[in-house]
Amino acid sequence: MPRRITYRDAVREALDEEIARDPMVVVMGEEVAQYNGAYKVTQGLWDKWGDKRLVDTPISEAGFIGMGIGASMLGVRPVMELMFWSFYTVAWDQIVNNGAMVRYMSGGKINCPIVIRGPANGGTSVGATHSHTPENIMANFPGMKCVCPSNAYDAKGLMKAAIRDNDPVMFMESTKLYGEEWDVPSNDELPNGELFIPLGLADVKREGTDISLIAHGKAVITCLEAARILEEEHGISAEVVDLRSIRPLDEETILNSVAKTHRAVYVEENKPFCGIGAQIAYMIQERIFDELDAPVQRVCSLDAPAIYSPPLEAIQLPTAEVVVAKALGIC
């Protein structure tokens, strides 16, 4: 029986292992220590590691994120939790103008090995201010990396890579996935003794021949469901490609898939304008225009701030039914 753990526990294991491996790693944020995390991602870590490695901060995102960036310049490896990624706006100047640019502006003299992590998702009726998905915004800044794991296995492996990375990595999780379980081998079952997934490698989550459903984060789960419906109800074989990391971006895996299926739909919970799908669609038409049998399609969240009303928010976000309909439109 393979070991099954939740997404939440997978992130926690990665933090725990990296704290153990590298004395420079410190986990910091609001309620991460004594409260065990607003979403319990850091459960038990303060008990185990104490005040030096797990630090509760006041509600001062600009201050503590900026501090983390400053400490990272001196070789500390802070893993900063934003209780919701939505609160990045409060720390935005620090993240962009310091985190993403200090390396460039110093001519490469300074590194920023910081990770900023937390949930970035809609679908929980917490309203527009708490439902932002800023992966496209982060990926827009050269100097910054951005990762959106769709499952526990990837979350653990990618978090370990993010912490060891010497550049700022924006790591986006999902409160909708925290409680879901996946197969995640324990370290003694693994050849290298650990689960480590380099940034920049996409993953084909389901093989198929007729159409490529490409996505990141929780939308990958939506695509897997859509692929099942396409197979069972329409006899269409869909391949599902999970970007895992937005920047660096694994273009080859995407291109190989579309060159095989000749059709592509990008699915994301982000808004359409300058979303990740816009970049991917551009890249596909530019690189393999002749392989396409139909224009690349997108399914995004409906283009308005996140609505509170629970049944309305459910239709604002991409559903498997909408993905199926989009796919059928080009198959």
Added chain:
Amino acid sequence: MALAKDPTPNPAASPINQKLTADDKIELYRKMVRVRRFEQVSLQHYQAGRMGGFLHLYIGQESVAIGCASLMGANDHMITAYRDHAHALGVGMSMNECMAELFGKATGCSKGKGGSMHYFAPDKNYWGGHGIVAGQTPLGLGLAYGLKFRGLKGAAMCFLGDGAVNQGAFHESLNLAALWDLPVIYIIENNGYSMGTSQERSSAYGKCLAERAEGYGMAWDHCLGENLYEVRARVGAALDRAHNESKPTLMEISTYRWEGHSVADANKMKYRTKDEVERFQRDHDPIQVWKAVLIAEGVATEADLKKIDREAQAEADASAEFAKASPYPEPESIFEDVYWETDNKTEASEIGRHFFND
């Protein structure tokens, strides 16, 4: 709770409280009880799964919002954070529109778009309802700026929590308020905790949080929140300062929340003791404190107040029925209230594309 300033010796005797008629005092009781019953009913329905997201209850703090709302004149304004139900009912929003908003219904005060954290009623000088901690503090400053700019004699009361005082935007706002003599009153509702973090673990301070105003040469005050007379006397003085001198004040009002940070706060009995919570419920319940005042003054009898209680309960239950029976917003409404121009189908709305649904 240690106070950094002395309590008012006899707050009932302060001029602002002397103005209250017996009926006014009973109304204040009614208002606090309505808030409590509204929230208790909302909690039942939240637990029954009829709402989404967060529900931040104000139970135990009622005297602060209701006392402050009772001081508002035509040009006085209010703005607060996500723990906003009491302020809303205090300025006169109806239970129906507030409850329907929690249920995500089209009849809600924000048409089901905002939820619990985002109640607004500009017609009642109530500017929300804000989810980002301290995000409302520059807005409160802006209301004060707007009043001064327009030559109106009024003030903005801007509420924030003891955790919110550590956001940079708040400190920038304090400087601007003092630098430009803006009629804003920042009211720190100090309930001792920001989520699971006690004041001692989140803030560096001398005598109290409001004392930080010293650094800006700003007036400040610190008082206890459980007695309406005291809240009215102390905030009333700050309002006078704003109205007559166009000067800001940083107020700190000590209070206590009985419930968890939000209903989802699984640790609500871990970061504080049962004893502590029970002590506040037993000895510092603002509704009981006010009830005792009314009875001692002979303004109302137990029976009168019981009746008010029953009426508030009935009103809250009816608001839940109203909310249940109300329709959800139509799917098309997702794209309404995004741009003024497209809502109003103006000429400008015809130029260029505004929405990007494929």
